[in-house]
Amino acid sequence: MLGLKIRKEEGEKTRKILLQNGILDKSYKIKNLGDYLVFPILKKTEGEIVETEFEKLKEREKFEFKFDLIGDIAIVENYDSSILRRKNVRSVYKKETNVDGTYRTxxxxxxxxxKNTETIHREYGCRYMLxxxxxxxxPRLATERHRISKKVKAGERVLDMFAGVGPFSILIAKKxxxxxxxxxxxxxxxxxxKKNIEINKVKNVFPYLGDCKDVVKKLPEFDRIIMNLPKNSLEFLDAALSKIKKKGIIHLYSIxxxxxxxxxxxxxxxxxxxxxxxFVWRYDIKP
Ligand SMILES: C[S@@+](CC[C@H](N)C(=O)[O-])C[C@H]1O[C@@H](n2cnc3c(N)ncnc32)[C@H](O)[C@@H]1O
Incomplete structure (x- = not known):
């Protein structure tokens, strides 16, 4: 079979391009060779082409490839009515627009x-109503949130500058x-x-409504600051630097x-x- 060998960092970008152009063979598993991935392809394309065998995907895996699950809402690219037969799916929606505006909605x-856009999402032992x-x-940020929560040490004071419904804050506070x-x-x-602080019974999260540039002025200094606003987080870096302790760390997400x-x-x-x-990068900045 034909395969396209690429460096792992290029994986997601390549997968999307191959999908968009109908080149990816969706019946087979992508091969993981450590630093490289090999994509099963239907025809030759630009890049390093190799001859290799691929493992066939099971029906369930083929399907899972196509949707995100937020709570019991499936966000699909292509609708397939069998999705509603799954126990954990109650509603099916498709993205109409890109994430936009200050609220990133x-x-x-x-x-x-x-027909209901409210749900409860479960992630690493926490529940988020949204x-x-x-x-x-x-939901694709679950691993990243877990990665950050593992870095946090007891006794730290943490600031989540763009907290959303609290998935970084609550996981950290709980663990x-x-x-x-x-x-x-x-x-x-x-x-x-506020609702999620209540549902998860965490007493160590302090929520604030407002522009973080103003809110931080009345807060103390922090050991760790999370800046999860990839499109324009850099505009808020000065505010974060004004509140980070000497040996603190800022996790800045940016494109x-x-x-x-x-x-x-x-x-x-x-x-x-x-x-x-x-791509979205995380830069761990030391003041
Ligand atoms: C990319 S979302 C991240 C939410 C959350 N950290 C998560 O992982 O789900 C960015 C969030 O920042 C909020 N936001 C945007 N500008 C802000 C500002 N100036 N001050 C405080 N929050 C802001 C948005 O409302 C949005 O909820």
Missing amino acids: RKYVYLAGT DIEKVYFN KKVEVHSIDINPDAFRYL KPEEEIKFNMEYVQQVKSYSPRV
């Missing part, structure tokens, strides 16, 4: 099942003996954040390349793709 088109149209939420201060400018996100972040970086990691050719 998007519109959805209702396709099937119960409305997919009123707030930002991305570690720390104090988390969480800000969001979207009143709906703030309402769900900007490394050359544009003129700070002392300890670590850089590609987190997810923002669009087919743009």
